[in-house]
Amino acid sequence: MISQLEKEVTFRFLKTRKKDGFLNVISIFSFIGISLGVAVLIIVMSVMNGFRTELVNKIVGFNSHITVKPYTNKINLKKLNENKIKDKIKYYTLSNSGESVILNNNLTKGILLRGYLKSDFDKLDIIKNENFIGNRNSLNEDSVSIGRELSFILNVDLGDSIVLMSPSSVDTIVGSLPKQKKFIISSIFDSGLSDFDSNVAFINLKSLEEFFDYELEKRNLELYFKDPKNIEKQKELVQNFYNEDYVYSWADLNSPLFSALKVERNVMFIILSLIIIVAAFNIISGLTILVKNKTKDIGILKSIGVLNKSIIKIFFLVGVIIGTSATFFGIFLGVAFSIYIENLRELLSNTFNITLFPEEIYFLSKMPSEINIPSIILISVCSILITILVSIFPAMKAARLDPIKSIKYE
Structure with missing residues (x-):
């Protein structure tokens, strides 16, 4: 417990006086340093959380949440009627894919073809995108839907035709030749990621199976869940139902990317925590000078019977109050900046005519930001713990002062 005397002496030591000029400067810089460290963190x-969420949303937008690929037997769709899995699924589609080559005038380009039934095509989130151009119900057997970037590369538009070449061959008089078929561009999609838009196209599933000589039994099952972020548990659930098939999720397809993002976030946390640690060491300097300046006061307090543990509490509280108040002020600054970061970006871009967050590099039209309460709690706890640790040494030093010498020589 903290006594009334300890509280009064602590707040008296926190008050600024003219003769404590250099000490006040150190205290102010300690406060500012910790506040900025917490805010920046x-x-x-x-x-980084916002960037990850935006990236997940974009990836989930053009990839199925979970894909079931058959090894031997045809996928049994009746298993989806089980209550355990039925309530979690938003919808499902049948699909298949294969690599092809586009032949257009003098340009050839490799591409991944993904096939869907006409009735399933308009269920996809990427088709519901407001940037989608064309008829959502027009994925006929002779039509193709391409990405915006690919349309720029090929210099084609809606209604134009392109020729696709398959690795499957057809016998002719001159021998075996790769299959070729002309498709009409019926729609153009925009996923927001140029790599996907320039390398993937959609065609009718029946056309794809004919084009690549696929069997009906080899169709994949794509599952779309109501909560695509909690994917590991959902994958485990699906694996229990389809234990004889190969099951993978969107997270498995992009595991290197998200592993890198996780490592980067952890490294940034460690590096930026050093700012708080460096600022916290200013508290040691400030408290050490405070102990030096208050040597006479410490001697008087001891001479009237104040115990060493009370002296420790007083100087310990001074450091903790500075660090804690700085931490909370830093939380306020950080949260406020995170909320209005996009408005600040636009203001700086318009004022100085510079591009701070180019869309063509980051694939995002605005600066993403997502305030994560557990992260803020972790940052706050770390900051306060650092403050507590650095306040212990000067407090112990103050308690070890000899009261007779302190009064005699001051």
């Missing part, structure tokens, strides 16, 4: 974590 919250802002960086919020931006």
Whole structure:
């Protein structure tokens, strides 16, 4: 417990006086340093969380949440009627894919073809995108839907035709030749990721199976869940139902990317925590000078019977109050900046006519930010713990002062 005397002396030592000029400067810089460290850490974590969420949303937008690929037997769709899995699924589609080559005038380009039934095509999130151009119900057997970037590369538009070449061969008089077929561009999609838009196209599933000589039994099952982020548990559930088939999720397809993002976030947390640690060491300097300046006061307090543990509490509280108040002020700054970071980006871009977050590099039209409460709590706890640790040494030093010498020589 903290006594009334300890509280009064602590707040008296916190008050600024003219003769404590250099001490006040150190205290102010300690406060500012910790506040900025906490604020910067919250802002960086919020931006990285926002970037990850935006990236997940875009990836989930053009990939199935979970795909079931048959090894031998045809996929049994009746298993989806089980209550355990039925309630979690938003919808499902049948699909298949294969690699092809586009032949257009003098340009050839490799591409991944993904096939869907006409009735399933308009269920896809990427087709519901507001940037989608064309008829959502027109994936006929002679039509193709291509990405915006690919349409720029090929210099084609809606209604134009392209020729696709398959690795499957057809026998002719001159021998075996790769299959070729002309498709009409019926729609153009925009996923927001140029790599996907320039390398993937959609065609009718029946056309794809004929084009690549696929069997009906080899169709994949794509599952779309109501909560695509909690994918590991859902994958485990699906694996229990389809234990004889190969099951993988969108997270498995992009595991290197998300592993890299996780490592980067952890490294940034460690690096930026050093700012708080460096700022916290200013508290040691400030408290050490405070102990030096208050040597006479410490001697008087001891001479009237104040115990060493009370002296420790007083100087310990001074450091903790500075660090804690700085931490909470830093949380306020960090959260406020994270909320209005996009408005600040637009203001700086318009004022100085510079591009701070180019869309063509980051594939995002605005600066993402997502405030994560557990991250803020972790940052706050770390900051306060560092403050507590650095306040212990000067407090112990103050308690070890000899009261007779302190009064005699001051």
